[in-house]
Amino acid sequence: MGGxxxxxxxxxxxxxxxxxxxxxxNEGTIRMAQVYLDRAGLYVDVDGGRLLxxxxxxxxxxxxxxxxxxxxxxxxxxxxxxxxxxAVLTLKGPRSGAAAAEHEFSIDPALAREALARPDLAALxxxxxxxxxxxxxxxxxxxxxxxxxxxxxxxxxxDDENEDVVLPAFLGLEVTTAKAWSSHSLAELVLExxxx
Numbered sequence: 225m226g227g228x229x230x231x232x233x234x235x236x237x238x239x240x241x242x243x244x245x246x247x248x249x250n251e252g253t254i255r256m257a258q259v260y261l262d263r264a265g266l267y268v269d270v271d272g273g274r275l276l277x278x279x280x281x282x283x284x285x286x287x288x289x290x291x292x293x294x295x296x297x298x299x300x301x302x303x304x305x306x307x308x309x310x311a312v313l314t315l316k317g318p319r320s321g322a323a324a325a326e327h328e329f330s331i332d333p334a335l336a337r338e339a340l341a342r343p344d345l346a347a348l349x350x351x352x353x354x355x356x357x358x359x360x361x362x363x364x365x366x367x368x369x370x371x372x373x374x375x376x377x378x379x380x381x382x383d384d385e386n387e388d389v390v391l392p393a394f395l396g397l398e399v400t401t402a403k404a405w406s407s408h409s410l411a412e413l414v415l416e417x418x419x420x
Contacts, residue, residue, distance in 0.1 A: 229290075229293070229325060229326065229327060230323055230324070230325055230326065231316075231323065231324050231325075231326040231381065232322050232323045232381065232382045232383070232384065232385050232387075233322060233379045233380060233381045233382065233400070234322055234379065234380055234382065234389070234398065234400045235377060235378070235379045235398070235399050235400045235405060236377065236378045236379075236391075236395040236396060236397065236398050236399065236400075237376070237377060237378075237395075237396040237397045237399055237405070238365065238376040238377065238378050238394055238395060238396055239376075239394070239396050240367070240374070240376045242394065243394070244394075245355065245392075245394065246353040246355035246363070246365040246378075246394075247353060249355075250353045250354055250355045251354040251355065251356055251362070252353075252354045253351060253352065253353050253354070254307050254308055254351070254352040254354070255306075255307075255308055255349075255351055255352075256305055256306060256307055256349065256350050256351070256352055256366075257305070257306045257336075257340050257347065257348075257349045258303055258304065258305035258306070258347060258348060258349075258407065258411070259303070259304050259305075259336065259339045259340045259342070259345050259346065259347040259411070260301060260302065260303050260345060260346045260347070260408055260411055260412075261277050261278075261302040261303075261304065261339060261345065262278075262302070263298075263299065263300055263301060263302055265277045265278040265302070266300060266302050266315075267279075268291055268294050268295040269291075270288060270291045270292055270295055272284075273285050273286050273287070273288065273291065274286065275291075275294070275313070275315075275329070277302060280335070282304075282313050282329070282331055282335060283313060283329040283331060286329070290327070294315060294327060297317060297325070299317065299318065300315040300316065300317060301315070301316040301317075301408050302314075302315060303315075303316065303407075303408070304331065304335060304336040304339050304340075305336065306333060306336050306337065306340065309333065310330065310333060311330070311331045311332065311333040311335065311336035311337075312328055312329065312330060312331065312336075313328070313329045313330075313331045313335075314326060314327070314328045314329075315327040315328075316408075319401070319403070319406075321385055321400075321401060322382070322385045322400050322401075323385055343418070345415070346408070346411035346412045346414065346415040347411055347414070347415070348368060348369075348370065348372060348407060348410055348411045348414055349368070349369040349370050350366045350367060350368045350369060350372075350407075351366070351367045351369065352364050352365065352366050352367075353365045353366075353367070357380070357389070357390055357392055358390050358392075359388075359389060359390040361380050361382075361389050361390070362380070362381070363378050363379070363380050363392070364378070364379045364380070364381075365377075365378045365379075366378075366379070366407075368410070370414070371414050371417060372410060372414065375410075377399075377405065378392075378394075378395060
């Protein structure tokens with residue numbers, strides 16, 4: 225039903241003008257389109273075991289204790305994402321260093337498609353390459369499309385914020401703590417450009 229409740233990741237920019245090992249040899253590619261909903265529309269129905277947004281049921285059958293943890297915080301970023309043919313709801317809390325609270329749930333792809341079709345919502349598209357580093361860490365390398373075409377960002381998820389990781393030579397500037405480089409901020413940038 226859902227993913228880990230804390231996400232620890234480091235994020236880096238990549239200069240894609242050189243060799244591209246993440247394209248040449250990877251463990252899979254995922255086409256993604258993601259959209260961000262107004263956080264004020266999120267409703268946590270603890271007694272009913274549901275998550276709703278603006279009256280629409282997104283997820284049912286969520287354990288009460290998990291919903292209580294979600295309800296205890298009201299600043300979640302609410303993201304719907306298509307991943308190839310599937311769809312995921314992600315609730316993300318504010319980042320503290322490399323860590324952020326996160327809840328993920330599989331959802332009906334029709335919900336994500338409907339939100340993605342709305343021109344008033346912040347959205348973006350990217351292709352994610354799954355690339356295994358020399359030390360065994362799995363890197364998610366996102367090549368953005370549309371107005372962000374040319375931008376490439378690499379992320380690696382860790383079990384601990386101080387975990388050792390071998391940084392591939394193709395990495396550029398680390399932007400882990402720079403909010404402007406989060407997918408949410410980038411999607412807002414695209415939305416703002418469409419409005420002007």
